[in-house]
Amino acid sequence: MTASQPAANRRPATGASAMLAVDWTRCDGHGLCAALLPGAIQVDEWGYPILDQSELATRPRSELTRAVSACPALALRRA
């Protein structure tokens, strides 16, 4: 495709560097990450996670690691 447009429009990591990343081809919207990290991960209207990277940066590493290992689709990883 002629798809790759400037990177400027990609969702910025709101100041903070990315803490977690989603492999969107694996994510099935189980929602465990959002349950484990309320306030930092929300789900959209279809159940897929919306990551607030600056909020994630304030959470203990152990909480992030727990969410990563809880993902049933192996879609969540440390960025």
Add this chain to the structure above:
Amino acid sequence: MTSVLPRTAPITALPVGWIAEPQLLRGIGSADLVDYRAHRAQSVPARRLSQADLLARLDTAGLAGRGGAGFPLATKIRSVLHEGSRLTPFVVVNACEGEPASAKDTALLRFVPHQVLDGAMICADAIGAERILVAITDHEAQLAVSAAVASRPDAARFEVCPIEARFVAGEAGALVAALSVGSDGRRNTAQAVPPGRRVLPSHRGVDGRPNLLSNAETFGQVAVLVGSSPAPAAASQAATRAPSTTSPRTAARTSTGTRLLTVTGAVRSPGVLEVPDGVPLAQVAEAVGARPSQSVVIGGYHGTWLPAAMLSELTLSAAGLAGVGASPGAGAVIFVGTDTCALAELSRVVGWLAAESARQCGPCSFGLPAIAQGVASLLRATPAGPTATGQLVLSRAGTVTGRGACAHPDGAARFVRSGLAVLAEDVGLHAAYGTCRRRDQGHLALSRSAALSRSLALSEAALSEAALSAAALSAAALSRAGGGGMGMGAHR
């Protein structure tokens, strides 16, 4: 090496032209330039450049990629060179032109393939790559390139790779996945979908090697650049240092030379046009016989809608378009005539974009259809006004952005946002009356053959009648709403 996919579509006539002096298309029509000897006879001798020499020339010219992202080629080459991989790099020529409104790479490969192949060879020699893969979706272009390669003395270094046509197939990651040799020892052309983890081809591309992967026109521009310019004086010094200190954006702005456009929509002569970089849009409109237009879409269906009022002031270059939030993308320019229902055109294309999703990623496979449905509902009369639906569409466009394996949701969102901003008045008319008294004329085509056909030519009389009727309706709506203001024009 000469395998070709079965033909799936009839041969489309592909008109080409130029404004000012053609560089890439030089000599076209005077000889069969698919033949290597004919090409050499009217071109400069084939050259080998040192890494330093090539990089210095690219830096001086500021050559940016022509596939859409406009990334400086020199930066890309440096990132391949600094990869430190023990594997020999590949050069990959991307001619998977999945955009229906774009045919410029196809035109290059059909008519002047050696410009592209020469440029790719210059890059391969400079970075020490043995093989060059040429990934092509268009059947005629596959045939032309296979014939062109066979006529070259360096034929053994090229591999022509047919790729199934699909909008997302040309995304770099998808292309790498499609080209990589699978467990059966063959390049798998069926899986041209973006991978879940983004890895830069310059880091790890086809067969796990560092790849210099760029758009076909970019390589063609390399051949033009090397053929036309003397070596810059400060060559060797500048080139050997590590990544350039110039930021990619600044570098892209200094780009000179020519640019290929595919100009379609409400024009008398749609086709591929080679123009000086930074050509005024008005001059392009004149060259193709653009009909009275209400808006223009720049950069194709991942691109940006701009109101016709800007037509007279816009120039087609990265710098010229940056000010209005657009970019040349892959050079697709579509004129949306005053006689068509632009909102219906937008709705139809957004539905198509939703259908082109590879359905790998949730936000894209659910979000784009929801957005398409929202835009479609804006066509109908809504007593309560269009604002709530419009806001929902814009909010969903925000939600899908940045949440996919490739930039398809981002591009679709940009297209919808800019479209609704430009068409705010039409949205108001449709909400009030369920119509703008115009029909969808298909100015935004969903196939290359439709985009390049001249059957759109309406009589001037029919055209002005439709435009007048819409203008009358528009005046009525404004007086009814007490000055208009549908509350959506400000969103970008």
